[in-house]
Amino acid sequence: MGLNELLSFIEQYGYWALFFSLWLGIVGMPLPDEMIVMSGGFLGSMEKMSVLKAFILTYLGVVSGLSLGYFLGKGFGHKIVDNLLKKKKAKYLVKSKELIDRYGHFALVISYFIPIVRHIIPYLVGMNKMPFLKYAMYSYTTGFIWTLLYFTLGLFFGKHIEYISDLATRYGIYFGIFVAIVGCLYYWYIRKFKR
Template sequence: MELQDLLLFIDQYGYFALFFSLWLGIIGMPLPDEMIVMSGGFLSSLDTMSVWKSFLITYLGVVSGLSLGYVLGRQFGQRVLDKLMKKKKAKYLLQSKDLLDKYGRFALVFSYFIPIVRHILPYLVGMNHMSFKTYAIFSYTTGFVWTLIYFILGHLFGSQIEYISLLATKYGIYLGIVIVIISLLYYFYIRKLKKIVKIGNIPISKIFEVWWG
């Protein structure tokens, strides 16, 4: 399926097509998830679809597809891995295992930015009996950020979807690292700011008044 076919498919069948395309990613949709998410953002910029509904459906499609992987891994274990090996995904399976061994639950964060690995890792954490609560906290939170990034890119730069998708496929992990670093810096900055406010007994509204004039 080409990009034009995807856009026509989503334009014709609306939100259902957007959700279904992403949900099928877990079994190998022949288009990158990044391209599908950006297509939703692009069509919403043309007023073909509601921005908020498109984003919500896109996000639900992403996390539901990956959650299905978690459930399959938890229920069927080794049989799922055997299927992956037969589909010539051994390289990505090893990459996913290395990521999980190195970073544990935080591998769910990085994996979103690595094509194919993002679909395999839920199988592995399901097999390892990670609690669904832990899985959801890490996967759904990162999934929201990841979806938001590519949805906005599609909304703003719809004519460059294929080029951006190509870059994301090659360098997505670096984008993930940058986002994690920025998020950590922001988190510790907010914590420090709250501590200063608490010690000085200064209403935080006053600080924002100073910042914004």
């Protein structure tokens, strides 16, 4: 499914299309999450959707999808890991385990900016019996920031969704760091000139 089909799908089924597209991302929807989130912002900028409603349902889709991964990992962890190994996702599984070993709970924060890994980490922390409240604290907070970032990009740069999504997918965490730095510099610049 390309961008035009995605936008048509969201326009046809409304806010719930945003939610379910992201919720089902945990089980392998063939579209980058970044593209779906930016599409919500883009449609909001074109006044085809309420920006606030689109953002809320997009955020709920992100966190509910990753929470589903956490609960599936808690209940069926080893079966899911075996399935990932069969689907040639072993390198992402290894990367996810390395992130957890190296950064512990903060792997949940970092993983949001690494495509595919962001979907595997919840399975692993669920499988490792991380308390849900701790999971929610890290994942939901980062999910809010991540969703806000990509939704805002869609809102202001919607005509470039495919290009931005490609960059985000290809360069993952580096793209997230770059956007965060640009955002901080912009914030600092605005504050300096408002005085």
